[in-house]
Amino acid sequence: MTRVLMEGSEAMAKAAIAAGCRFFSGYPMTPFTETLEYFGKHLPDVGGVSINAESELEAIGMAWGALATGARAATGSTGQGLALMQESLSEITRAELPLVYFNMARGQGDYYQATRGGGHGDYRNIVLAPIDVNEAVELTQLAFYLADLWRNPVQIYGDYLLAHTNETVEISTMEFPPLPPKDWAVDGSLGGTGKSRNINPIGMSKLKHEIEPEAFWRRLHVKHKEIEQAEARYEEEFLEGAEMLVVAFGTVARFVRYVVREMRSEGIAVGYIRPITLWPFPYEAISNAAQNTQKVAVLEQNGGQMIDDVRLAVLGSAPVVALGGFSSDEAGFGIGPIHGTDNIRDRIEHGLAGQEVMP
Amino acid sequence: MTQIKSRGTVNIATERCKGCELCIPVCKPEVLRMSTNRNKLGMRYPELLPGCTGCTACLLMCPDFCFEVYRYQEPILHEVDV
Amino acid sequence: MSSGSDILQTDAPPSQPAEKLCAFKPDLLLSEDHHLCPGCGEPIAVRMMLEAIKELECSRRAVGVIGIGCYTALTGIIDTDLVQALHGRAPSVATGTKRMLPNGLVYTLQGDGDMVNEGLQEVIHSAARGENITCILLNNGVFGETGGHMTASTVVGQRTKNTIDGRDAKEHGQPILISEMLAQLSGTAYVARCGVFNASQTVHTKRILRKAFQTQLDGKGFSFVEILTMCPTGWFVPVPEGPDYLENVLGSVHKLGELKCE
Ligand SMILES: Cc1ncc(C[n+]2csc(CCOP(=O)(O)OP(=O)(O)O)c2C)c(N)n1
Numbered sequence: 018m019t020r021v022l023m024e025g026s027e028a029m030a031k032a033a034i035a036a037g038c039r040f041f042s043g044y045p046m047t048p049f050t051e052t053l054e055y056f057g058k059h060l061p062d063v064g065g066v067s068i069n070a071e072s073e074l075e076a077i078g079m080a081w082g083a084l085a086t087g088a089r090a091a092t093g094s095t096g097q098g099l100a101l102m103q104e105s106l107s108e109i110t111r112a113e114l115p116l117v118y119f120n121m122a123r124g125q126g127d128y129y130q131a132t133r134g135g136g137h138g139d140y141r142n143i144v145l146a147p148i149d150v151n152e153a154v155e156l157t158q159l160a161f162y163l164a165d166l167w168r169n170p171v172q173i174y175g176d177y178l179l180a181h182t183n184e185t186v187e188i189s190t191m192e193f194p195p196l197p198p199k200d201w202a203v204d205g206s207l208g209g210t211g212k213s214r215n216i217n218p219i220g221m222s223k224l225k226h227e228i229e230p231e232a233f234w235r236r237l238h239v240k241h242k243e244i245e246q247a248e249a250r251y252e253e254e255f256l257e258g259a260e261m262l263v264v265a266f267g268t269v270a271r272f273v274r275y276v277v278r279e280m281r282s283e284g285i286a287v288g289y290i291r292p293i294t295l296w297p298f299p300y301e302a303i304s305n306a307a308q309n310t311q312k313v314a315v316l317e318q319n320g321g322q323m324i325d326d327v328r329l330a331v332l333g334s335a336p337v338v339a340l341g342g343f344s345s346d347e348a349g350f351g352i353g354p355i356h357g358t359d360n361i362r363d364r365i366e367h368g369l370a371g372q373e374v375m376p
Numbered sequence: 377m378t379q380i381k382s383r384g385t386v387n388i389a390t391e392r393c394k395g396c397e398l399c400i401p402v403c404k405p406e407v408l409r410m411s412t413n414r415n416k417l418g419m420r421y422p423e424l425l426p427g428c429t430g431c432t433a434c435l436l437m438c439p440d441f442c443f444e445v446y447r448y449q450e451p452i453l454h455e456v457d458v
Numbered sequence: 459m460s461s462g463s464d465i466l467q468t469d470a471p472p473s474q475p476a477e478k479l480c481a482f483k484p485d486l487l488l489s490e491d492h493h494l495c496p497g498c499g500e501p502i503a504v505r506m507m508l509e510a511i512k513e514l515e516c517s518r519r520a521v522g523v524i525g526i527g528c529y530t531a532l533t534g535i536i537d538t539d540l541v542q543a544l545h546g547r548a549p550s551v552a553t554g555t556k557r558m559l560p561n562g563l564v565y566t567l568q569g570d571g572d573m574v575n576e577g578l579q580e581v582i583h584s585a586a587r588g589e590n591i592t593c594i595l596l597n598n599g600v601f602g603e604t605g606g607h608m609t610a611s612t613v614v615g616q617r618t619k620n621t622i623d624g625r626d627a628k629e630h631g632q633p634i635l636i637s638e639m640l641a642q643l644s645g646t647a648y649v650a651r652c653g654v655f656n657a658s659q660t661v662h663t664k665r666i667l668r669k670a671f672q673t674q675l676d677g678k679g680f681s682f683v684e685i686l687t688m689c690p691t692g693w694f695v696p697v698p699e700g701p702d703y704l705e706n707v708l709g710s711v712h713k714l715g716e717l718k719c720e
Pocket residue numbers: 500525526527528529545568569570571572573596598600601602603604609
């Protein structure tokens with residue numbers, strides 16, 4: 018296998034196909050469009066189906082229908098398009114279908130949307146936030162595995178920078194532990210046997226007219242608690258002796274990690290921790306790290322969203338300061354000075370000096 | 377006294393009848409009529425008089441699946457007062 | 459020989475030799491019990507649909523994608539594989555299912571509120587793509603499930619909870635005639651409207667459903683069946699008057715017929 022230079026969008030789509038994704042439906046929107054284009058071009062090569070849906074509402078519906086047959090299927094968009102998909106996202110979660118969806122966001126202002134969602138009911142989606150294209154290739158494949166393992170939607174949270182950065186990558190199918198058969202999937206074959214299937218988000222099964230909302234929600238809740246226990250992922254560096262810990266995610270974290278390494282090499286006592294899963298959030302890791310530091314800084318490209326989760330993790334054991342803020346190009350695609358080491362270093366130095374940074 | 381022939385008959389699940397009366401007007405020989413008694417749901421239900429042809433119209437119109445339709449091998453004759 | 463104008467015994471199968479022509483329920487229904495209203499047309503239409511699937515020997519390859527309306531309650535007893543969709547979204551879901559299951563007989567079951575209101579773009583786009591699925595509309599001209607509110611297919615003059623004095627074209631606009639609309643699209647292969655207001659029309663409904671399913675089985679593209687169904691509850695008419703109201707009030711605007719057959 019040779020390493021090839023590839024744009025993030027293409028690499029993720031290619032990784033998805035390597036992971037067995039055979040259905041994709043989407044509607045163009047910057048910076049997600051190139052992912053859609055790659056699927057359109059290359060899914061037919063492997064006998065898959067890619068549909069140019071007429072809207073995001075329809076795109077996610079199509080993916081839903083494909084998932085119901087047991088196929089690995091995906092969709093995606095950007096904040097606005099995902100906003101349109103929220104009703105389906107929560108119901109697909111309740112129907113326990115293994116959707117993977119790409120969120121190529123316009124910056125990090127959609128952290129709440131990703132981790133809380135705007136859908137109805139008590140639902141949770143796993144959210145993986147790659148730092149760079151190479152990690153995106155791995156996390157995309159992991160996403161399909163986790164979706165099947167937990168029968169729960171998984172989001173890949175990237176942005177313009179991730180989607181449009183070229184990196185050398187090697188994409189081959191990754192090995193994961195075996196998964197249970199999808200005996201719940203519809204293929205029509207059980208019709209007339211009295212055991213036909215019903216893929217249903219309202220907890221209602223055949224010959225049972227009463228919906229049992231309470232028991233249904235409780236069961237889903239237990240599953241989500243198990244995911245919280247099992248799947249929190251993070252990366253940490255230089256926690257030892259760190260006076261201040263900087264928490265960052267996604268592509269912004271790439272700059273933070275670089276600057277923290279640089280500052281450490283100069284003897285400045287900063288540490289770094291990066292949630293790889295935004296949900297489940299690595300509360301425990303951050304909580305533990307906060308015990309041995311004087312303050313915790315949050316550097317995110319928004320007005321302060323992930324900081325809520327960090328505060329919940331730290332629970333008052335150290336002060337939490339916001340170093341992040343809005344940073345964008347004129348078009349609003351979320352590329353700004355924050356994607357630069359000088360800007361990041363300046364923010365971290367403010368933090369060390371005990372000054373908050375205005376978003 | 378006259379004779380009426382039933383070429384068919386129906387088995388009616390009167391207990392789940394919701395009394396909608398949709399079966400009544402579609403019965404061409406007019407051998408269905410609503411009861412005066414009521415079932416456990418509190419509804420009147422259809423009763424069969426002699427002369428059923430086994431046409432299945434009642435079954436086709438019943439939203440509650442209350443009819444089963446049979447055709448006799450030999451028509452049944454009924455003596456009725458005119 | 460029985461005597462008199464006696465009411466005949468009908469609480470059991472006949473004791474004399476007889477052939478059973480038709481059972482209480484179609485084979486693809488798990489139970490006769492459901493909670494839809496007295497005089498509702500939807501179970502009648504669903505019976506015809508399930509019989510058509512069985513007659514075409516497609517019981518073991520049919521997948522239904524169900525919308526949200528009163529008919530949703532029947533998902534508990536329909537014995538084909540099912541996917542429950544969101545309100546309005548069934549045609550897209552069916553698209554994904556059919557693309558991954560090309561040998562399946564994929565149908566949607568939706569109401570006028572579901573299809574013509576909430577999800578109008580879904581059915582139009584699926585039809586325009588010539589998606590090889592069969593969409594079945596149960597059109598009663600109201601949101602039955604919410605208690606009888608106006609839909610985009612409610613006819614002018616029809617009383618609903620939010621058009622108490624009847625739909626007024628000046629205030630509420632004109633109804634959408636969805637079959638006519640879809641028949642114009644080159645992606646549709648079969649479009650027909652029928653109704654279950656009497657026995658012969660009910661039998662005809664099954665014939666139309668069979669044709670629509672056959673269109674799909676032959677790979678000809680999008681097939682569409684609009685079935686007018688009674689909703690006495692949502693129309694605020696006496697239950698026994700449902701069929702006449704359907705034929706004369708809804709049927710005079712949503713006219714029966716085969717609009718397209720390729
Ligand atoms: C997004 C959304 N909006 C509203 C509803 C509430 N709702 C449930 S059924 C229904 C109308 C159903 O009408 P129709 O499809 O015509 O079916 P009918 O009840 O007449 O059989 C509505 C508005 C819903 N379930 N989801």
